[in-house]
Amino acid sequence: MLHAAKSGDKETVAQLLAQGSDTTVVKRNKQTALHLAGHLGIVELLLAHCPALIEAVDESYDTALHLAEMDIEVIGLMV
Numbered sequence: 415m416l417h418a419a420k421s422g423d424k425e426t427v428a429q430l431l432a433q434g435s436d437t438t439v440v441k442r443n444k445q446t447a448l449h450l451a452g453h454l455g456i457v458e459l460l461l462a463h464c465p466a467l468i469e470a471v472d473e474s475y476d477t478a479l480h481l482a483e484m485d486i487e488v489i490g491l492m493v
Contacts, residue, residue, distance in 0.1 A: 419447035437464040448478040
């Protein structure tokens with residue numbers, strides 16, 4: 415899930431979510447797939463499946479919103 419989200423593989427993220435993949439899995443620095451997602455479609459999928467991801471913080475206490483690039487559409491989904 416983490417690799418697919420980071421690499422922008424929306425199809426794989428959708429398949430993993432449909433198969434019940436755990437969206438709370440984190441990297442060593444506690445970043446979730448939402449922290450890593452840089453594509454609007456993946457952000458939409460993850461938030462639709464697990465809205466609580468918006469509250470997840472990494473080891474630096476950053477949420478995905480803190481790490482979002484200045485992409486107004488992505489930020490709009492997170493607020």
